[in-house]
Amino acid sequence: MRGPWTDAASREIGASWLEEQIAPAGDFGRRAREAEVPFAPGREEEARRALARVYRVAQDVAAETLAALQATIAACPDPAAALARAASGSVLSDVDFFEVLRFLDTLAAVREFLVHPELEVVATKAEIEALEASLAPGRMPERTFYLADDFDERLAAARGAEAAAHARYDADRSRLTARVAAYAGLDHVRDGEFVVMRERAPAPLPPEIRVLREAPTYYLCEVALDGGALVALTELQASEARVAESEEVVRARLSTGVGAAAGPLASAAAELGRLDAFVARARFAQRFACCLPEVVADASLRFTEARFLPLATSLEERGHRYVPLSLSLEGVCVLTGPNMGGKSAALRACGFVAACVALGVPVPAATARVALFDEIAWIGSGGVAEEASLLSSFGAEVVQLRDFLARDARRALVLVDEFARTTSPREGRALLIALLERLRDAAAVGFAATHLSRIAEDAGVPHFAVAGLRELPERDEGSLDLDAAIERIARVMDYRIRRVAGDAAPGADAIALAGVLGLDPALVARARAAL
Numbered sequence: 001m002r003g004p005w006t007d008a009a010s011r012e013i014g015a016s017w018l019e020e021q022i023a024p025a026g027d028f029g030r031r032a033r034e035a036e037v038p039f040a041p042g043r044e045e046e047a048r049r050a051l052a053r054v055y056r057v058a059q060d061v062a063a064e065t066l067a068a069l070q071a072t073i074a075a076c077p078d079p080a081a082a083l084a085r086a087a088s089g090s091v092l093s094d095v096d097f098f099e100v101l102r103f104l105d106t107l108a109a110v111r112e113f114l115v116h117p118e119l120e121v122v123a124t125k126a127e128i129e130a131l132e133a134s135l136a137p138g139r140m141p142e143r144t145f146y147l148a149d150d151f152d153e154r155l156a157a158a159r160g161a162e163a164a165a166h167a168r169y170d171a172d173r174s175r176l177t178a179r180v181a182a183y184a185g186l187d188h189v190r191d192g193e194f195v196v197m198r199e200r201a202p203a204p205l206p207p208e209i210r211v212l213r214e215a216p217t218y219y220l221c222e223v224a225l226d227g228g229a230l231v232a233l234t235e236l237q238a239s240e241a242r243v244a245e246s247e248e249v250v251r252a253r254l255s256t257g258v259g260a261a262a263g264p265l266a267s268a269a270a271e272l273g274r275l276d277a278f279v280a281r282a283r284f285a286q287r288f289a290c291c292l293p294e295v296v297a298d299a300s301l302r303f304t305e306a307r308f309l310p311l312a313t314s315l316e317e318r319g320h321r322y323v324p325l326s327l328s329l330e331g332v333c334v335l336t337g338p339n340m341g342g343k344s345a346a347l348r349a350c351g352f353v354a355a356c357v358a359l360g361v362p363v364p365a366a367t368a369r370v371a372l373f374d375e376i377a378w379i380g381s382g383g384v385a386e387e388a389s390l391l392s393s394f395g396a397e398v399v400q401l402r403d404f405l406a407r408d409a410r411r412a413l414v415l416v417d418e419f420a421r422t423t424s425p426r427e428g429r430a431l432l433i434a435l436l437e438r439l440r441d442a443a444a445v446g447f448a449a450t451h452l453s454r455i456a457e458d459a460g461v462p463h464f465a466v467a468g469l470r471e472l473p474e475r476d477e478g479s480l481d482l483d484a485a486i487e488r489i490a491r492v493m494d495y496r497i498r499r500v501a502g503d504a505a506p507g508a509d510a511i512a513l514a515g516v517l518g519l520d521p522a523l524v525a526r527a528r529a530a531l
Contacts, residue, residue, distance in 0.1 A: 002038070003015050003019075003038050003355060003358055003359065003376075004038055004040065004358060004373055004374055004375045004376055004409075005351075005355070005376045005377070005378075006377075006378075008378065008400075009376060009377055009378035012348060012378040012415075012417075013348050013350075013351025013352050013354075013355055013376060013378060013415070014308060014309065014310040014311075014348060014351070014352045014355070015351070015352070015355040015359075015376075017309070017310040018309075018352065018355055018356065018359065018361065019359070021284055021309075022280045022281050022284050022359065022361060023280060024070075024273070024276040024277045024280050025070040025071065025073060025074035025276055025280065026070075026073050026074035026075075026076060026272075026273075026276055027078055028073065028076065028078070028269055028270070028272045028273030029073065029074075029272075029273045029274075029275075029277045029280065030273075031270075031273050032270065032273030032274045032276065032277045033273075033277050036277070036360075038358040038359060039295075039357065039358050039359075039360060039372050040373075040374055041297075041371070041372045041373070041374060041410065041411050042372075044295045044296070044297050044372060047295045047357065047360065047372060048295045050360045051292060051293065051295065051357070051361075051362060052292060053118045053278070054278065054281045054282050054285055054360065054361070054362060055285060055291075056116075056118050057116055057118050057119060057278075057279075057282040058282040058283075058285035058286045058290070058362065060116055060118075061115065061116050061119075061282070063283065063286050063287075065113060065115065066279050066282055066283050066286070067283065068113065069110065069113040069275075069279055070276060070279050070280065070283070072106060072109050072110055072113065073106070073110060073272050073275065073276045073279075074276070075106070076102070076103060076106035076272060077099045077102045077103055077106075078269070079099055079100050079103045079265060079269070080266070080269070081096075082096040082097075082099055082100055082258065083100075083258065083259075083262040083265055083266060084262075085255075086255045086256075086258040086259035086262060087259045087262040088259075089259070090255065091248065091251050091252050091255050092251060092254070092255045092258060093251075094138075094144075094145045094146070094147060094251075096258075097135060097138060097145045097251075097254060097258075098138075098144060098145035100131075100135065100258055100265075101135055101138070101139065101145060103265070103268075103269075104128070104131070104132050104135070106272070107122055107124070107128070107268055107272075110122050110272065110275070111124075119275065119278075119279075122268055122271045122272060122275065125261075125264040125267075125268075127260055127263075127264045128261055128264050128265065128268065130257065131257050131258060131261040131265075134254060134257050135254065135257075137150040137151050138151070147247050147250055147251065151250045151254070152246065152249070152250050152253075154246050154249075155243070155246040155247060155249075155250055158239070158242045158243045158245075158246040159243055159246075161242065162236070162239040162240055162242070162243045164239075165232070165235045165236040165239040166236055166239075168232045168235065168236075169229065169232035169233055169235070169236045171232075172228050172229040172232045173223070173225070173229055173232075176208055176223060176225065176229050177189040177223055179208060180206075180208050180209055180223055183201065183206060183209070184196045184197075184201055184209070184221075185197075185200045185201075189223060192222065193212060193220055193221065193222050194220075194221055194222070195218050195219070195220060195221070196209065196218060196219045196221050197217065197218050198216075198217055198218060198219065199217075201219065205221075207226070208223060208224055208226060209221045209224065210222050210223070210224040281359075281360060281362075284361060284362075285361065285362040288307070288309060288364045289364070290356075290361070290362035290363055290364050290365070291362060291363055291364075291365050291366060291367055291368055293353075293356075293362065293363045293365075293368035293369065293370045294368065294369045294370070295357060295370060295371075295372065296369055296370065296371050297371070298371060299330070299331075299371050299411055299443060299444070299445050300329060300330045300369065300371055300445065301327075301328075301329040301350055301353065301354060301369075301370055301371060301413065301445055302327070302328040302329065302367075302368070302369040302370075303325075303326065303327060303353055303363065303365045303366075303367060303368040303369070303370070304324075304326040304365060304366045304367045304368075305324040305325075305326060305365055305366035305367075306324055306325050306327070306349050306352075306353055306363065306364065306365035306366075306368065307322060307324050307325075307349070307364045307365065308322075308325070308345055308348050308349040308352050309352065309364055310348075310352075311345055311348070318483055318486075319483070320483070320486055320487060320490065321490065323342070323490075323495040324365070324366075325342075325346055325349050325495070325497065326496075326497070327346065327349075327350065327464075327497055329350065329445055329447055330445070331440060331443075331444075331445065331446070331461065331462070332436050332439045332440045332444065332445070332446035332447075332448070332459075332461045332462075333446065333447055333448070333456075333461055333462045333463070333464055334436070334448050334449075334450060334455050334456035334459070334462070334463050334464065335347070335447060335448065335449045335450075335464045335465065335466070335497065336449070336450060336451065336455075336463070336464075336465045336466070337449075337465050337466025337467075337468055337497075338466060338468045338469060338493075338509040338510075338513070339509065339510050339513050340489055340493065340513055341466035341493060341495065342466060342493075342495045343417075343449035344381065344417050344418075344449060346447075346449070346466075346497060347415040347416075347417055347447055347449055348415075350413065350415060350447055351376050351378065351413065351415050353365065353368060353370060354370060354371075354373055354376050354413050355376060356370075357370045357372065358372065358373070358376070371411070371413075371445070372411075373409070373411050373412055373413045373445070374409040374410045374411050374412060375407060375409035375412045376412070376413045376415070377404045377412055377413070377414045377415065378400075378415050378417065379397065379400050379401050379404060379414060379415070379416045379417070379419055379435075380400075380416050380417035380418050380419040380420075380421070380449075381417040381421070392422070393421075393422040394420060394422045394423045397419055397420065401419070401435065405438075409444075411443075411444070411445075412439075412442070412444045412445070413444070413445045413446075414439055414444050414445070414446040414447075415446075415447055416432070416435065416436075416446065416447065416448035416449065416450075417448075418449060418450060418451070419431070419432050419435065419448065419450070420432055421450075421451070421452075425452060428452065429452045429453075429454075429455065432448065432450060432452060432455055432459075433455060433458050433459045435448075436448060436455070436459040436461055437459055437460070440459070440461060446461075462499060463499065463500050463501075464497050464498065464499050464500065465497070465498060465500045466494075466495060466496070466497055467494035467495070467496045467497075467498060468493070468494060468509065469492055469493055469494070469509050469512065470492055470493070485516070485517050485518070488516060489513065489516060489517075492516075511524060511527050511528055514527070
């Protein structure tokens with residue numbers, strides 16, 4: 001499934017992480033996912049229905065049931081190759097029939113899990129039921145397929161005749177080998193080659209013994225069939241041929257049945273794939289306590305207590321707390337605040353929430369009101385395509401912006417992170433203001449994080465700011481490791497975002513944060529003096 005974002009933007013907003021988390025368990029589901037198209041503007045009602053179905057199942061069906069359902073689908077064999085051969089008129093092998101039976105068994109097992117009306121029903125069609133009945137005699141307790149006598153009376157009769165012919169041949173050969181053993185002075189004669197000592201077998205040897213090689217003291221021999229045994233062998237070979245012919249007739253008939261059901265079976269496989277992809281979304285919604293978002297037609301993005309899950313899960317794995325984000329975006333806005341105050345994370349959270357809805361996934365938030373977008377773009381820090389990485393930071397950002405504008409998305413969510421930060425502040429400021437005005441004129445939803453001053457006021461757009469440091473902590477003696485630094489900053493930083501008037505916003509607090517992170521005190525003091 002290709003989302004409304006570039007590969008580089010996907011990494012920044014966590015869409016690639018999201019797609020991994022909602023990946024189907026089996027091949028059927030992966031094929032179904034590849035055929036899906038993200039929800040785009042104009043498909044709001046379809047998105048609402050899809051999200052509501054996922055949310056209801058996540059709320060109503062036990063996690064263990066959903067996990068077992070997905071595991072059952074993942075273990076299902078793919079009958080596509082056997083179906084193609086049968087549809088082309090080829091005769092299938094016993095292995096093929098076994099795989100088809102396993103697929104039918106999976107369909108039956110999956111139906112046992114369909115305990116909720118919102119789960120897609122894998123339909124049982126008449127052709128599938130007829131095929132299942134026709135293959136049933138071949139089921140074996142050891143989970144193999146055997147072309148049993150019950151498939152056809154003529155097959156049973158041929159096998160009966162083969163068994164009788166085999167008994168006659170065995171009796172004639174036993175009689176013959178007993179006579180040979182008595183002549184050679186042996187307790188018994190095994191099949192294949194045997195040795196007769198010259199001293200115990202005066203020449204000439206009887207016709208029942210064929211000499212393969214002579215040595216000074218022995219003969220290497222085998223049993224030569226006499227007339228009666230040859231007749232029995234001929235009858236046995238003829239009966240075996242009749243059995244093989246009868247088996248081929250039965251296989252051809254069963255193959256025709258598989259071919260007749262190929263269409264319904266392929267449809268059932270596609271249904272299994274859609275079910276797999278659906279359940280993956282429901283399990284995600286359960287695992288991360290997602291809400292049912294309101295999908296709106298106007299260009300806006302609002303949510304409360306939202307989590308940018310790639311960052312949240314990473315922090316939680318390290319024992320840190322993630323602070324959820326509440327925000328309301330309409331049109332183009334500017335975000336300012338201190339370093340390490342979560343500006344980039346806020347932009348990523350906006351993109352992640354929009355990506356969830358585009359992919360039909362409930363949102364990890366308390367509430368959400370989300371529009372559909374033709375493109376979710378990331379401009380600025382990070383999000384650089386591989387070929388643009390050969391340029392300077394500023395050059396790569398300009399290429400990002402150039403390519404985005406060339407795509408001319410009808411409705412875009414544009415996340416701008418420190419755009420033009422590496423050029424002169426005066427020119428970077430002018431470029432950023434021009435970009436915001438362009439986005440505003442295009443009726444985009446834009447959110448631009450920056451340290452440059454008076455951007456919101458001069459661009460004529462709303463201004464949001466991270467609350468910033470609640471207090472300035474004293475620097476600990478000694479260096480802080482990463483976890484200790486994160487924990488210390490989290491204790492003193494207020495990550496809430498609020499709308500502010502004009503250019504009123506907290507400073508970057510860069511020097512203070514450098515001290516918190518363990519930078520040499522003398523260098524920090526000199527920086528304060530220079531400031």
